[in-house]
Amino acid sequence: xxxxxxxxxxxxxxxxxxxxxxxxxxxxxxxxxxxxxxxxxxxxxxxxxxxxxxxxxxxxxxxxxxxxxxxxxxxxxxxxxxxxxxxxxxxxxxxxxxxxxxxxxxxxxxxxxxxxxxxxxxxxxxxxxxxxxxxxxxxxxxxxxxxxxxxxxxxxxxxxxxxxxxxxxxxxxxxxxxxxxxxxxxxxxxxxxxxxxxxxxxxxxxxxxxxxxxxxxxxxxxxxxxxxxxxxxxxxxxxxxxxxxxxxxxxxxxxxxxxxxxxxxxxxxxxxxxxxxxxxxxxxxxxxxxxxxxxxxxxxxxxxxxxxxxxxxxxxxxxxxxxxxxxxxxxxxxxxxxxxxxxxxxxxxxxxxxxxxxxxxxxxxxxxxxxxxxxxxxxxxxxxxxxxxxxxxxxxxxxxxxxxxxxxxxxxxxxxxxxxxxxxxxxxxxxxxxxxxxxxxxxxxxxxxxxxxxxxxxxxxxxxxxxxxxxxxxxxxxxxxxxxxxxxxxxxxxxxxxxxxxxxxxxxxxxxxxxxxxxxxxxxxxxxxxxxxxxxxxxxxxxxxxxxxxxxxxxxxxxxxxxxxxx
Amino acid sequence: xxxxxxxxxxxxxxxxxxxxxxxxxxxxxxxxxxxxxxxxxxxxxxxxxxxxxxxxxxxxxxxxxxxxxxxxxxxxxxxxxxxxxxxxxxxxxxxxxxxxxxxxxxxxxxxxxxxxxxxxxxxxxxxxxxxxxxxxxxxxxxxxxxxxxxxxxxxxxxxxxxxxxxxxxxxxxxxxxxxxxxxxxxxxxxxxxxxxxxxxxxxxxxxxxxxxxxxxxxxxxxxxxxxxxxxxxxxxxxxxxxxxxxxxxxxxxxxxxxxxxxxxxxxxxxxxxxxxxxxxxxxxxxxxxxxxxxxxxxxxxxxxxxxxxxxxxxxxxxxxxxxxxxxxxxxxxxxxxxxxxxxxxxxxxxxxxxxxxxxxxxxxxxxxxxxxxxxxxxxxxxxxxxxxxxxxxxxxxxxxxxxxxxxxxxxxxxxx
Numbered sequence: 004x005x006x007x008x009x010x011x012x013x014x015x016x017x018x019x020x021x022x023x024x025x026x027x028x029x030x031x032x033x034x035x036x037x038x039x040x041x042x043x044x045x046x047x048x049x050x051x052x053x054x055x056x057x058x059x060x061x062x063x064x065x066x067x068x069x070x071x072x073x074x075x076x077x078x079x080x081x082x083x084x085x086x087x088x089x090x091x092x093x094x095x096x097x098x099x100x101x102x103x104x105x106x107x108x109x110x111x112x113x114x115x116x117x118x119x120x121x122x123x124x125x126x127x128x129x130x131x132x133x134x135x136x137x138x139x140x141x142x143x144x145x146x147x148x149x150x151x152x153x154x155x156x157x158x159x160x161x162x163x164x165x166x167x168x169x170x171x172x173x174x175x176x177x178x179x180x181x182x183x184x185x186x187x188x189x190x191x192x193x194x195x196x197x198x199x200x201x202x203x204x205x206x207x208x209x210x211x212x213x214x215x216x217x218x219x220x221x222x223x224x225x226x227x228x229x230x231x232x233x234x235x236x237x238x239x240x241x242x243x244x245x246x247x248x249x250x251x252x253x254x255x256x257x258x259x260x261x262x263x264x265x266x267x268x269x270x271x272x273x274x275x276x277x278x279x280x281x282x283x284x285x286x287x288x289x290x291x292x293x294x295x296x297x298x299x300x301x302x303x304x305x306x307x308x309x310x311x312x313x314x315x316x317x318x319x320x321x322x323x324x325x326x327x328x329x330x331x332x333x334x335x336x337x338x339x340x341x342x343x344x345x346x347x348x349x350x351x352x353x354x355x356x357x358x359x360x361x362x363x364x365x366x367x368x369x370x371x372x373x374x375x376x377x378x379x380x381x382x383x384x385x386x387x388x389x390x391x392x393x394x395x396x397x398x399x400x401x402x403x404x405x406x407x408x409x410x411x412x413x414x415x416x417x418x419x420x421x422x423x424x425x426x427x428x429x430x431x432x433x434x435x436x437x438x439x440x441x442x443x444x445x446x447x448x449x450x451x452x453x454x455x456x457x458x459x460x461x462x463x464x465x466x467x468x469x470x471x472x473x474x475x476x477x478x479x480x481x482x483x484x485x486x487x488x489x490x491x492x493x494x495x496x497x498x499x500x501x502x503x504x505x506x507x508x509x510x511x512x513x514x515x516x517x518x519x520x521x522x523x524x525x526x527x528x529x530x531x532x533x534x535x536x537x538x539x540x541x542x543x544x545x546x547x548x549x550x551x552x553x554x555x556x557x558x559x560x561x562x563x564x565x566x567x568x569x570x
Numbered sequence: 571x572x573x574x575x576x577x578x579x580x581x582x583x584x585x586x587x588x589x590x591x592x593x594x595x596x597x598x599x600x601x602x603x604x605x606x607x608x609x610x611x612x613x614x615x616x617x618x619x620x621x622x623x624x625x626x627x628x629x630x631x632x633x634x635x636x637x638x639x640x641x642x643x644x645x646x647x648x649x650x651x652x653x654x655x656x657x658x659x660x661x662x663x664x665x666x667x668x669x670x671x672x673x674x675x676x677x678x679x680x681x682x683x684x685x686x687x688x689x690x691x692x693x694x695x696x697x698x699x700x701x702x703x704x705x706x707x708x709x710x711x712x713x714x715x716x717x718x719x720x721x722x723x724x725x726x727x728x729x730x731x732x733x734x735x736x737x738x739x740x741x742x743x744x745x746x747x748x749x750x751x752x753x754x755x756x757x758x759x760x761x762x763x764x765x766x767x768x769x770x771x772x773x774x775x776x777x778x779x780x781x782x783x784x785x786x787x788x789x790x791x792x793x794x795x796x797x798x799x800x801x802x803x804x805x806x807x808x809x810x811x812x813x814x815x816x817x818x819x820x821x822x823x824x825x826x827x828x829x830x831x832x833x834x835x836x837x838x839x840x841x842x843x844x845x846x847x848x849x850x851x852x853x854x855x856x857x858x859x860x861x862x863x864x865x866x867x868x869x870x871x872x873x874x875x876x877x878x879x880x881x882x883x884x885x886x887x888x889x890x891x892x893x894x895x896x897x898x899x900x901x902x903x904x905x906x907x908x909x910x911x912x913x914x915x916x917x918x919x920x921x922x923x924x925x926x927x928x929x930x931x932x933x934x935x936x937x938x939x940x941x942x943x944x945x946x947x948x949x950x951x952x953x954x955x956x957x958x959x960x961x962x963x964x965x966x967x968x969x970x971x972x973x974x975x976x977x978x979x980x981x982x983x984x985x986x
Contacts (some may be wrong), residue, residue, distance in 0.1 A: 119906050123856035123906070127856055182695060185694075185695060226693065261691075261693070264709075404789065447738065447739045447752075454695045454698075454699070455695065455709065455742075456709065457709065457710075463788055463789075465745070467788050467789055467792045468750070468751065468752070469730060469749075469795050469796040470740070470751050470759070471752075472781075472792055472796045473759065473760070473761065473796055476761055477762045480762060480773055481762070523783065525783040526780060529776075529780050529783070532779070533776050556773055556776070560776045560777065560780065563773075563780070565789045565790055565793060
């Protein structure tokens with residue numbers, strides 16, 4: 004029995020690897036079929052900008068010409084089949100973020116939680132804050148892990164040429180959200196994104212789903228690690244030798260439905276996908292025993308047969324026979340992946356993210372059909388989306404409101420900003436990535452810190468409110484006036500030879516570089532009217548009137564404009 | 571000609587500005603609403619995030635099982651002098667909450683014990699989510715119960731400051747169609763004075779013009795509201811109001827939040843619901859008893875609430891403060907001199923409308939067979955009953971949209 008389970012597990016691991024080699028999906032040699040794009044009412048420039056804004060994080064000043072030169076179809080083909088070779092410039096920019104490549108066990112060791120004893124001594128006044136800082140300096144605290152992840156996420160989105168891959172990584176992390184501040188999850192997030200999410204974003208949905216189901220981060224976040232058959236009592240010392248959890252010994256355990264419910268409601272079928280409370284309970288029974296080996300010490304996934312409910316289950320009309328152990332959970336995943344509700348739910352979410360808040364039903368149905376016929380090939384589903392007339396329609400153009408992450412990253416890209424990493428103190432990376440990531444948090448979207456399993460919302464209403472808009476305008480001012488020391492924006496280079504004494508020309512150049520003609524006539528008129536204001540043009544003291552346009556203010560106004568809040 | 575009160579100044583000042591046609595729509599509407607109707611009712615919601623130990627905050631010193639279960643973290647009997655502050659011979663306040671005792675004596679502080687969620691989750695994040703969405707056990711609810719209630723309130727003059735949360739993000743409870751505003755500080759709710767950035771430039775007017783275009787959509791509409799709100803706040807200048815009646819707020823984020831809520835109330839900007847949260851209640855280790863970690867948190871909590879009450883003075887007749895926490899903590903002390911996640915807890919209702927001087931709810935007792943799952947204080951009052959009574963009877967919200975699917979709306983009787 005034991006060896007069989009091990010063999011099955013090994014085969015599954017091999018199967019998982021063959022589907023998605025490390026470093027990203029490979030592109031079969033010679034299979035670079037050019038995409039055929041449908042006719043579109045959009046102009047050529049609009050189409051290129053649409054691709055850059057929708058499939059990526061906005062355009063850099065040189066992107067429009069570059070993509071036009073290589074051809075839009077070739078660009079999109081490259082985005083769908085990203086080069087598996089690492090990008091050296093990006094690798095350099097990420098080098099400071101050591102947690103990206105670290106195992107969970109390493110992180111638990113390098114960034115330990117202050118011990119219960121330490122916290123107790125601190126609370127009782129037995130230890131001063133200063134003594135704590137000496138014993139455990141801020142650079143060795145677990146908060147460093149999340150800070151580095153946040154900074155790296157911004158850095159990748161700003162710098163990576165594989166823009167679609169980055170956007171999909173953010174999308175799928177959000178779909179399979181875990182909250183970095185819940186217990187041991189904080190040490191698991193780097194491995195989760197690296198191992199469970201990124202390898203599969205253009206791969207197969209079943210691999211992605213299984214990778215998340217087995218990952219300690221998900222097992223911990225949605226409590227499946229402590230779900231056992233209903234009659235189980237935790238024997239003293241058996242499951243958790245970690246001193247952090249002595250109180251669990253001897254306590255009655257039982258079924259925890261948290262993961263089972265979210266697996267169907269949020270990860271696959273959708274809330275109206277046709278499951279019942281009975282299905283939730285049965286799925287939870289199937290996943291009993293899927294747990295974590297030493298959760299507080301960075302251990303990996305382990306199946307514990309003694310915690311598993313080995314009875315017969317019935318899930319969504321399928322009977323799962325007794326005695327299959329670990330394979331129960333895999334059966335559930337197969338049933339869910341092939342359920343028509345899953346194809347529709349996943350297609351709807353992708354179309355909402357990439358096309359419109361309320362995506363056209365016909366498009367969703369075509370994507371769902373691709374999902375079903377390819378058994379969940381996510382690259383094929385994305386291809387269906389990208390070659391659809393709906394994607395290139397006037398209705399979809401600039402129809403999405405940017406999230407705070409989108410706003411910050413696209414603003415830096417629009418002004419051709421750089422990211423500087425300075426050594427910082429200890430393991431806390433200072434610099435542009437972190438400054439901008441904190442700004443994303445202030446604007447209401449702290450990365451890796453969405454508490455609910457739904458992740459962050461993907462509709463305009465959630466991001467447009469008075470406080471939030473003020474925040475965006477203030478961010479625009481801070482960026483344009485180079486208040487982020489680690490993310491300088493080279494306005495002079497952007498303006499190039501434009502005569503600073505001609506505010507109209509400065510404005511035109513900024514509108515072209517940042518909004519690419521998307522400014523409404525009213526916006527252009529409002530901004531042109533601003534040029535008359537003495538605040539925009541400084542006058543020198545001598546008789547000769549030389550004007551020096553305040554390009555930073557104009558840039559801030561453009562970045563804070565309604566047009567720039569859309570993508 | 572010094573105006574007699576801040577409020578009459580606001581009314582006259584705003585109406586005077588209306589006369590010269592220089593004021594945004596919201597100021598006009600609010601000023602008119604105020605000259606017509608009486609002062610509006612306000613609800614201040616305080617969320618103790620992290621699950622406060624209700625058994626230490628509102629001590630059942632008269633329960634025969636309390637001292638046996640609690641070991642070193644028990645709060646001593648009132649008779650000892652340093653222990654709980656007796657309220658009714660059975661319950662007592664934690665000694666750190668002494669600032670609230672006068673409110674109890676004036677019958678403006680009501681408490682309810684063994685209150686909580688019908689859902690048994692011991693996950694902070696699920697339980698907070700349920701207490702804010704108002705749908706225990708259902709995670710797909712997109713909006714919060716206070717937002718639903720506000721959106722359904724008939725005929726209110728919608729001020730941009732109708733619902734304000736102090737903090738960087740809008741809490742779940744106010745997400746939805748209420749037009750709620752999140753702000754970290756009143757002083758920073760503005761286009762950052764660009765003068766501070768680069769020599770005398772006012773970017774605010776530029777941004778405002780950009781959003782003034784006659785386009786009807788969410789973005790432009792919100793943009794216009796934003797600048798209305800900024801102007802209204804500038805005109806009302808609530809941040810200039812010093813705390814009244816010598817009130818002194820505790821230092822820190824919680825005290826700052828309460829002080830600014832009082833400023834918004836006193837400046838009559840049309841506030842109906844305010845929200846603030848305060849953390850640090852997750853006392854798994856070294857919780858302490860009359861002194862220690864929890865005692866320090868409770869001191870800040872009680873002093874803050876008492877300062878708000880003092881600051882607002884007679885205005886508290888129109889204000890109700892409601893405190894809540896996602897669940898309580900285990901009855902027994904754990905191996906780290908702390909407590910783990912439990913079930914029922916205590917909540918407070920403060921204000922002129924409160925039926926004070928009473929601990930409401932049914933006390934389930936602490937003997938083992940009475941405990942929830944053999945370990946936690948049972949819940950005898952569904953939080954939805956309490957919240958429904960406070961919002962319906964104090965604010966006049968319609969009960970229907972608050973808690974979908976909730977049938978048992980018998981009020982616990984906390985509002986007089």
